[in-house]
Amino acid sequence: AQSVTQPDIHITVSEGASLELRCNYSYGATPYLFWYVQSPGQGLQLLLKYFSGDTLVQGIKGFEAEFKRSQSSFNLRKPSVHWSDAAEYFCAVGAAQAGTALIFGKGTTLSVSS
Amino acid sequence: GAGVSQTPSNKVTEKGKYVELRCDPISGHTALYWYRQSLGQGPEFLIYFQGTGAADDSGLPNDRFFAVRPEGSVSTLKIQRTERGDSAVYLCASSYKGGTEAFFGQGTRLTVV
Numbered sequence: 001a002q003s004v005t006q007p008d009i010h011i012t013v014s015e016g017a018s019l020e021l022r023c024n025y026s027y028g029a030t031p032y033l034f035w036y037v038q039s040p041g042q043g044l045q046l047l048l049k050y051f052s053g054d055t056l057v058q059g060i061k062g063f064e065a066e067f068k069r070s071q072s073s074f075n076l077r078k079p080s081v082h083w084s085d086a087a088e089y090f091c092a093v094g095a096a097q098a099g100t101a102l103i104f105g106k107g108t109t110l111s112v113s114s
Numbered sequence: 115g116a117g118v119s120q121t122p123s124n125k126v127t128e129k130g131k132y133v134e135l136r137c138d139p140i141s142g143h144t145a146l147y148w149y150r151q152s153l154g155q156g157p158e159f160l161i162y163f164q165g166t167g168a169a170d171d172s173g174l175p176n177d178r179f180f181a182v183r184p185e186g187s188v189s190t191l192k193i194q195r196t197e198r199g200d201s202a203v204y205l206c207a208s209s210y211k212g213g214t215e216a217f218f219g220q221g222t223r224l225t226v227v
Contacts, residue, residue, distance in 0.1 A: 004156070032214055043118070043205065043218040044157070051214070090156050094214070099145055099164055101173065102216070104156030 002027050004091050006105035013081050014113050021076040021108050023091030033074040034092040034102065035065055044090065050074060051096065061085070086112045116140075118219035120206050126225045127196055135191040135222045139208030146189050147216055148181055149205040157205055163189060164211065196226045 005024045013019050025031060032051050036044040048059025055067040065076045074091060088109050092102040119138040127133050139146050144165055149157035159173040166186045174180075178196075183189040193200055203223050207216035 036218075041220070043220040045218075046215060049215065092156075097214075099162055099169060101147065101159035101162060101170065102157075104158070106154070106156050
C-alpha cells in the first residue's frame with residue numbers, strides 16, 4: 001500500500017536549536033518527495049522537493065532534506081529554528097509523472113519555545 | 115491572479131443541504147486538483163483535472179461529490195445532501211501541464227451542522 005508516515009505528531013524545540021522532522025514512505029513506483037508547511041489559516045507552501053540526483057536537497061527558509069532510498073526516508077532538517085517556523089509540516093509522495101495525486105502524511109506540528 | 119483563489123473561505127451549512135466550493139487556479143495552469151483535509155489529518159486527494167476533463171476522480175468518496183471545470187479554468191466542487199462527516203477544509207491546487215509542483219490555495223473550511 002502507498003503511504004507516508006510522519007511518526008511525530010508534535011515536536012517542541014527551543015529557538016536556535018536544530019530540528020529534524022521524520023518522514024517514511026511506502027510507494028510502488030519511483031517517488032517524487034515533497035515537504036510542505038502550513039501555517040494556521042493558510043494554504044500549503046512548498047518547502048522543497050526531491051525528484052532525482054543529489055539526495056540532499058535545499059529548500060526555502062533554510063530547510064533541507066535528505067532522501068535515503070535504503071531507509072525509505074525523507075527527513076527534513078534545519079540547523080537553527082526561528083520562532084516563525086512554528087507551523088504544521090507535511091511530507092508527501094507522488095509518482096514521477098505529472099498529474100499524479102500526492103499522498104500526504106498526517107503532519108507534524110512544530111512548536112518553538114523561547 | 116497571483117495565486118490559487120478559493121471561495122468562500124468559510125462555509126457553514128445545515129445537514130442535507132447542497133454546497134458549491136469554487137477554485138480559481140493560477141492563470142495558465144492547466145492541471146487542477148482538489149484535496150480534502152480533515153481535522154488532524156493530511157490532505158487527501160479527491161479529483162484531478164487536466165483541462166476541462168476529470169483525468170482521475172478516484173478519490174471522490176461517493177456520488178454525493180462532483181466537480182466540474184467547464185472552461186478549463188475555474189472549478190467548482192459540488193456536494194449534495196451534506197453530512198456532518200463532510201466537515202473539513204477543502205483545498206485546491208494547480209500546476210502547469212507536465213508540472214509536478216502543485217500550488218495550493220488557502221482552502222475552504224466547510225462546517226456541516
